[in-house]
Amino acid sequence: MEAGVACKLKYPTWTESERFGRKPPSSLRFAWRLREDQKVRVVVSAHFPVQTSSNRHRSLSFEVSCSSYNNFPASTLETGSFRAPYDEALKLENKSQEIEPYLNGHSIYLVGLMGSGKTTVGKILSHVLSYSFYDSDALIEEEVNGMSVAEMFNLHGESFFRKKETEILRRLSSKKQLVVSTGGGAVVQDENWDYMQKKGISVWLDVPLEALAQRIAAVGTHSRPLLHYEPGDPYTKALKRLSYLLEQRGKNYAKANARVSLEEIAGKLGCGDVSDLTPTEIAIEALEQIEGYLRKEGGMTIVGL
Ligand SMILES: Nc1ncnc2c1ncn2[C@@H]1O[C@H](COP(=O)(O)OP(=O)(O)O)[C@@H](O)[C@H]1O
Numbered sequence: 132m133e134a135g136v137a138c139k140l141k142y143p144t145w146t147e148s149e150r151f152g153r154k155p156p157s158s159l160r161f162a163w164r165l166r167e168d169q170k171v172r173v174v175v176s177a178h179f180p181v182q183t184s185s186n187r188h189r190s191l192s193f194e195v196s197c198s199s200y201n202n203f204p205a206s207t208l209e210t211g212s213f214r215a216p217y218d219e220a221l222k223l224e225n226k227s228q229e230i231e232p233y234l235n236g237h238s239i240y241l242v243g244l245m246g247s248g249k250t251t252v253g254k255i256l257s258h259v260l261s262y263s264f265y266d267s268d269a270l271i272e273e274e275v276n277g278m279s280v281a282e283m284f285n286l287h288g289e290s291f292f293r294k295k296e297t298e299i300l301r302r303l304s305s306k307k308q309l310v311v312s313t314g315g316g317a318v319v320q321d322e323n324w325d326y327m328q329k330k331g332i333s334v335w336l337d338v339p340l341e342a343l344a345q346r347i348a349a350v351g352t353h354s355r356p357l358l359h360y361e362p363g364d365p366y367t368k369a370l371k372r373l374s375y376l377l378e379q380r381g382k383n384y385a386k387a388n389a390r391v392s393l394e395e396i397a398g399k400l401g402c403g404d405v406s407d408l409t410p411t412e413i414a415i416e417a418l419e420q421i422e423g424y425l426r427k428e429g430g431m432t433i434v435g436l
């Protein structure tokens with residue numbers, strides 16, 4: 132019976148109260164009827180949190196004790212502990228609720244090299260903040276009757292694309308409550324910064340080149356025309372070109388209001404490889420960095436919106 136009871140200890144049940152913002156109980160009680168005619172009460176107590184072994188997991192201890200009406204007091208049947216993952220989605224939601232009032236409707240512009248996750252992380256942020264999401268490349272494609280960015284570069288050249296990119300950012304700059312995934316090269320033109328900063332906070336997703344090249348190699352380089360010039364397999368092409376682009380643009384990305392470094396997140400979470408970081412963990416760090424920026428700027432309020 133003891134093992135059966137222990138198996139019924141469900142971690143989500145324990146954390147359910149946290150979801151509603153209450154403090155977790157120091158113990159939970161379950162009534163367990165063994166036989167119809169013989170009432171036996173099994174009392175389970177769980178203590179929170181005993182120890183946090185890393186930022187990604189927490190260790191919880193439990194104690195199973197059993198008592199019945201005719202056998203009192205309770206005797207301890209089993210004690211132990213187990214590791215449970217943090218609920219990322221809950222952490223993301225809490226963080227967004229915390230900073231949303233201070234964001235004061237400011238849009239978020241994600242900048243960074245190709246493949247840095249601007250679109251992936253941007254969609255998560257827009258969802259949790261209830262902001263509208265825009266991918267500037269996709270808006271340009273719409274504007275040019277559905278022509279892909281790669282075709283645009285081939286047919287009309289890069290400068291045609293860059294003009295469209297600036298025009299799209301200009302249009303978005305008058306709107307509030309947006310999350311915008313910008314193209315990797317948007318940071319090069321000063322005019323684009325004027326638009327991004329008008330009603331927005333810029334966030335640089337700083338991802339190590341090897342991780343970027345791996346991500347891009349996994350999906351191929353066809354949609355990213357600037358990677359077409361290099362010889363070799365997709366990983367080598369991407370790594371070579373991205374190293375060059377980072378050298379050229381590094382100082383431009385560094386102008387962003389906040390920086391999200393995947394190496395730093397991995398360090399904080401005690402995770403050896405940045406490729407193991409989930410988009411949600413990166414989105415949480417983005418909100419934390421935005422919060423840091425807002426605090427620095429003026430006690431969590433920004434004027435001028
Ligand atoms: N944290 C992540 N871990 C693994 N793969 C990711 C992560 N974030 C994005 N990706 C993948 O990397 C590729 C590029 O991501 P994307 O969001 O399109 O980048 P960007 O918009 O900056 O070019 C996509 O295939 C996406 O699924």
Ligand SMILES: O=C(O)C1=C[C@@H](OP(=O)(O)O)[C@@H](O)[C@H](O)C1
Nearest residue numbers: 244245246268314315316355356
């Ligand atoms: O780095 C760049 O100059 C570019 C990045 C691409 O966007 P993503 O960063 O979304 O891939 C796209 O705008 C175009 O291929 C040029």
